[in-house]
Amino acid sequence: MQEIEDLKNFLDEKVEEFNRPNFIETDPIQVPRQFSEKEDIEIAGFLTATISWGNRAAIIKNALRLLSMLGNQPHDFVLNASEIEIQKLNRFVHRTFNGDDCIYFIHSLRNIYKNHNGLQAVFEKGFQQDNTMKDALASFYSVFFELAGERTRKHISNVQKGASAKRLNMYLRWMVRKDQGGVDFGLWNRIPASALMLPLDIHTGNVGRKLGLLQRKSDDWKAVEEITSSLREFDKNDPVKYDFALFGLGVFEKF
Template sequence: MSDYILSLLNDKYEEFNHPGFIPNDPISIPHRFILKQDIEIMGFIAAILAWGQRRTIINKCNELIELMDGVPFDFIKNHQDSDLKRFLSFKHRTFNTTDTLYFIEFFKDFYSRHESLEEAFIKGLTPESTDTKIALENFQKAFFSLEDYPVRTMKHIATPTKNSSCKRINMFLRWMVRKDEKGVDFGIWNKISPAQLVCPCDVHVERVGRKLGLITRLKADWQTAVELTLNLKQLDPADPVKYDFALFGLGVEGYM
């Protein structure tokens, strides 16, 4: 790893990992809340809906928040079946009413038994795990463990089992797990180590990662995300995914 790349990524990490990054990014959605469960629910939904223009993603998430009366966790716990009719017109790209209603059903069932969504992401994970592969595989199984789950919704929850890079879920985990004093990531989960996170590999990150020689695989899949993360661990073994800020920022702002 050249000194130039190290210096560039450290500089851009500092430049983009600050509160000014929040308003124009989907992470602004969970930042609307203080309650842990609200942060988890809307953070997860914002991450899953994060494809397309960022402003559109934010607007659609705000629409969902309004449909849940501004209190996602309370709505999830206490809604009546009649309250679900309001979601019949909700749609974002290929995410439709069926998907929305199943997400609500999953959250209601899960939070009836658990205090934090973190519990859904740690099955199979041990302190010796080098990444979250087994946890993401088990999460996908748990998410679709309810009776009569809609098969169409499975396309929205990626899994390493299908060699997906799982970029949206990896981004959500970054939000929940990373801990620093910058004010962007939340760091409200403690059972997953930042060192175990895998870098979200979206089109910006992938493009810049290739130009910097951090990615050599031809296609973007789970092994590509792992390759990128292993190279970033050369820079910071304890917190490699902090460089997601730098790679994404370099890409989206047109630096590379």
């Protein structure tokens, strides 16, 4: 028991260290932080999270470029852009996310905001099916691909096929978690922070294994469930606050 208490205290200290406004300076969350309207934050956050893999500086640079292509009015662009304006997005590329994917995303977001009351409503309706994030993520996947677009499916994680959904879980942390540290937005109120799942990536996974929080070798959905369950032992109301600790230890401290 003492070892567990010591580990909790260690991780709590790391949360305090990294869950601060200066975390934003090197993190993709700085992109949606440039907006003030709820729908602009949601859409900017979603698009930024979608391309959040690879070099962090490149992620931020490309996300800012994408938002500038939307006139820095993402909600208005999603609702009102002409097809000619939308097609100009075919010049955008971030790694394997290309212009065709970008155009599909705008069309799908338009469907979500015009016919499903927006991103918040889609995720919250899915969550309320069985009060699990897996249901929320599976439901979102289904709604997002109501339009035909096989090529783009690889850019939205399918938890039904065991994906860890790292970027979507990170996005949900941004939107849901009521943050005393000034990083996450906490805009959505019908999903409790206690239900959030860890955004599992190579850094958080490796640190989690070194600390004995995760035994599973693969970074898949089962691993997400395992490590999040471990973190709930430390704080059942806000388990994903430890994302700051695990990520900070892995990326900044090379733990």
